Amino acid sequence: MTPILTVEGLDKGFVLHGQGGLALQVMQALSLELHAAECLVLAGRSGIGKSTLLKILYGNYLAGEGDIRLHFDDGTLSLAALPAHAWHSLRRDVIGYVSQFLRVVPRVSAREVVMEPLLARGADAHEASVRAETLLARLNLPERLWSLPPGTFSGGEQQRVNIARGFIGEHPLLLLDEPTASLDAANRAVVVELIHEAKARGAAMLGIFHDEDVRERVADRLLPLEAFMAPSLASPTPSSPSRGLAHD
Ligand SMILES: Nc1ncnc2c1ncn2[C@@H]1O[C@H](COP(=O)(O)OP(=O)(O)OP(=O)(O)O)[C@@H](O)[C@H]1O
Numbered sequence: 001m002t003p004i005l006t007v008e009g010l011d012k013g014f015v016l017h018g019q020g021g022l023a024l025q026v027m028q029a030l031s032l033e034l035h036a037a038e039c040l041v042l043a044g045r046s047g048i049g050k051s052t053l054l055k056i057l058y059g060n061y062l063a064g065e066g067d068i069r070l071h072f073d074d075g076t077l078s079l080a081a082l083p084a085h086a087w088h089s090l091r092r093d094v095i096g097y098v099s100q101f102l103r104v105v106p107r108v109s110a111r112e113v114v115m116e117p118l119l120a121r122g123a124d125a126h127e128a129s130v131r132a133e134t135l136l137a138r139l140n141l142p143e144r145l146w147s148l149p150p151g152t153f154s155g156g157e158q159q160r161v162n163i164a165r166g167f168i169g170e171h172p173l174l175l176l177d178e179p180t181a182s183l184d185a186a187n188r189a190v191v192v193e194l195i196h197e198a199k200a201r202g203a204a205m206l207g208i209f210h211d212e213d214v215r216e217r218v219a220d221r222l223l224p225l226e227a228f229m230a231p232s233l234a235s236p237t238p239s240s241p242s243r244g245l246a247h248d
Helices: 050-057 084-093 110-119 125-138 155-168 185-200 212-218
Strands: 005-016 022-034 039-043 067-072 075-078 095-098 173-177 204-208 221-224
Touching (some): 005 050, 022 050, 039 050, 039 212, 050 173, 050 204, 084 095, 110 125, 110 155, 125 155, 155 173, 155 185, 185 204, 185 212
Parallel strands (some): 039 204, 039 221, 095 173, 173 204
Antiparallel strands (some): 005 022, 005 067, 067 075
């Protein structure tokens, strides 16, 4: 079966301009395949590059050397050289992302934050609103909060808005950066259900889960990143070319 995503020989480093151009190499020669209806969980110690990999795949960080390809029925798309404007439609239609923290926009209600990915695709506003409310109710967000901007919500409440927003779009590829980190057991169980439902409709997921119980319940495979860890290469290279090294 053709994978939905392949990564081959990916390197990633950062140039710390505030530190005299210190080069921090994070990963090297990382390769993976991700198939539809599969949840691959990134494993490895803190700081090894799990979130960095998700940010590269979502286009937040530039990739270094290597190849990242998405496979569609009618062809393959290489993400390495994708122009900035193409990321917009890719995020709208193909790649969903539940980040660690909700990006709060003043005056935009929780309901609207969740509806937005559907509206961006031209969905009917009423239908989008009903689906947003269904997800917020499943995630036990009190109804009195639905019409309020999430800026003043607790960490767990904001994260549940974030999760509802990430899952509502039913993207074929979903990146999950510790979606259960600030949730209680009941809401962790809802997230596990949402992941199983996404799998059942064929979504491919790449995720980070520190909670072992959640990890065991959702992971089809683990990818330990130790195998792709760069040797400690931190060295001052103020005048070195930036090829293969990206800053955010
Ligand atoms: N924008 C950035 N600029 C410079 N260094 C960065 C940047 N983003 C990440 N790093 C560095 O890259 C390394 C990997 O970070 P990352 O957040 O991917 O780790 P992680 O495996 O997700 O860790 P954790 O489990 O603690 O969340 C760290 O050393 C971090 O300091």
